[in-house]
Amino acid sequence: MLISEMVAILFPHLARVCIDQVFRAGTTVRIRARTGTMEAACPDCGTRSWRRHSHYERRLSDTAAGGQELLIHLRVHRFFCRNTTCARATFAEQIPGLTVRYGRRSVPAARALRAIALALGGRAGARLSLRLATAVSRTTLIRLIRGLPEPPLAAGPRVLGVDDFAYWRGHSYGTILIDISTSTVVDVLPDRTADTLAAWLHAHPGVEIVCRDRASAYAEGAARGAPQAIQVADRWHLWRNLGEAVERTLTRHRHHLPSLVPALSAQPAPAPPAQAPTRPRIPADRNDRIAVRTRERHAVVHALLKQGHGVREITRRLNLGRNTVRRFARAGNPEDLLVHTGTGQRPKALDAYDDYLRKRWAEGCTNADLLCHELRNLGYRGSSTAVRQYVRPWRAGLPPTPASLRPPTVRQATGWFLRNPAHLELGEQHHLDTLIALSPQLAALRVHVREFADMMMNRRGRDLEAWINAVLRDDLPDLRSFVTGVRRDQDAVTAGLTLPYSSGPVEGHVNRTKMLKRQMYGRANPDLLRKRLLLAD
Structure with a gap:
């Protein structure tokens, strides 16, 4: 493969120039290149000219090559404009795909x-x-x-998604507009008022469907700006509003929740108090690793002593501390060394009260503070912390504390009503059946929630009126409040329960807007946020 062909493949933006030299300067790779242009067109009048005025060198920063910074030294020409009426006397040539006017970087960079x-x-x-x-x-x-220039938008999208986002939560809000069909941002409005949305819809005709949440400002703005458009209430917001009504209803009937706790008589009887632990074994009965090692070292030390070796020589041979060797040499029997070695039972002030503590522990008194108070009457002068540490090994034999029996919360019961019955566990289904058996209102609530879920999942918005009338016949004040809100926005709710459109793509872009806000840490103005929303890939 020729060098020119390789350059055309790896650096297509350099295919129109002649490369004279490639060299390294420090950590930068530099390319010396020139143009072979014989004529060029004036950027103002378009007249082509072959009269060269001069030439000069441009330095362009290019994309990295092999992880190294690349700098192009490009020699270009300046031409005279042959059009005598043109205001431009001379102009510099531009290489398509490589240079732009006043650019200090290549087009790819x-x-x-x-x-x-x-x-x-x-x-x-x-x-x-x-x-x-x-x-x-x-x-x-x-x-x-x-x-960067903003993308032109002469007409609005056919399906428009509308939602708000916070510039400063609780103080100022903006509105983001999404093309639902392509899931792209079409515009960002500075506030969330009905007037601003109506003005935008007037300026961008062609919107046929408006997907929104249940905010009244967007409903009013869409009705004024695009009266011919169908407004679609988002199903997620409808389900959320219904869930809030269900939670309020269960709050009214929360006195039934304690009935779901099983009777105490059905619980297993508590275990009898644990017996006090047995006393530690005597040293002669110990056969653990520390006891075996102590007996072996005692035998070796005394064997070396009988051979006439001194403490220093034994220390060097066994690689032990001098005081350790002295302690083994002084002990006539290895069991004397095992009395307090490796047992965790060093002499303590509480040893004198060991029998009393074991007696009280066997009687079921396991409170360290109470035991310390009793010991003080017997003459103990230590702290309760010492008593607590003394009896801590004994707690391993105590039975686990039974979990407290608490009734389910209103939030948990709300989840039983709103979740798919096929996804309920056996115990949850049993609790739900118990609840509806205790209260006719909760039984009616369960039926209405199931019917609304079926209507929403199967897109049967035509059944909304019948569902509303069925709710109004029952004594469910909080569900009636939900129905009142649906009545005020019934056309949009019916469309939301019928058409396949929703505000899901809008919510996704709102989450992305929050990410961009956090990324910019609030230091940038709204114009920068707008550009990043509109121009993102």
Whole structure:
């Protein structure tokens, strides 16, 4: 493969120039190139000219090559404009795909930096560009974002999604508009008022369906700005509103929840108090690792002593401490060393009260503070912490404390009503059946929730009126309040329960907006947030 063909494949933006030299300067790879242009068109009047005025060198920062920063030294020509009526006397040639007027970066490098800036913002983008060997500052990336033109929008999308987001939660809000068909952001409005939305819809005709939540401002704005459009209430918000009504209803009937706790007589009887632990074994009965090692070392030390070796020589041979060897040498019997070695039972002030503590422990008194109070009457002068540590090994034999029997919460009971019956566990289904058997109102509530869920899942919005009338016949004040809200927005609710559209894509972009806000840490103005929302891939 020829060098020119390789360059055309790896660096297609350099295919229109002649490369004279490639060399390294420090950590930068540099390319010297020139143009072979014989004529060029004036950027103002378009007249082509072959009269060269001069030439000069441009330095362009390019995308990294092999992880190394790449700088292009490009020699270009300046031409005279042959049109005498043109205001421009001379002009510099531009290489398509490589240079732009006043550009200090190649077109591919500027495109890559714009993508990094839109994806990561200022500081994070600057850190990534440094890793890509194209170091720029955070302010440069922000300038690149602000310099990008917004996509033109002559008409509104056929299916429009509307939702609000917080610039400053609790104080100022904006509105994000989404094309539901393509799941792309079409515009960002500075507030969430009906007037602003109506004005936008007037300026961008063509909207046929508006997907929204149940906010009255968006309902009013859509009705005024696009009266011919069908408004679709989001099903998730409908289900959430219904769940709030169910929770309020269960709060009214929460006195039934303690009935779900099984009777105490059905619980197993508590275990008798644990007996006091047995006393530690005597040293002669010990056969653990420490006891075996102590007996072996005692035998070796005394054997070396009989051979006439001194303490220092034994210390060197056995690699033991001098005081350790002295202690083994002084002990006539290894059991004397095992009295307090490795047992965790060093002499304590409480040893004198051991019999009393074991007696009280066997009687069921396991409270260390109470035991300490009784010992003080017997002359003990220590702390309750020492008593607690003394009896801690005995607690291993105590039976586990039974879990307290508490009735389910209102939130848990609400989940039983709202979840798919096929996903309920056996115990939850039993609790739900017990509840509806205790209260006719809760039984009616369960029927209405199931019917609404079936209507929503199977897109049977035509049955909404019958469902509303059935609810109004029952004594369920909180569910009636939900129905009152549905009545005020019944056309949009019916469309939401019939058409396949929803505000799901809008909610996804709202979550992305929150991510961008956190990424920019509140230091950027709303115009930068708007650009990143509109121009993101």
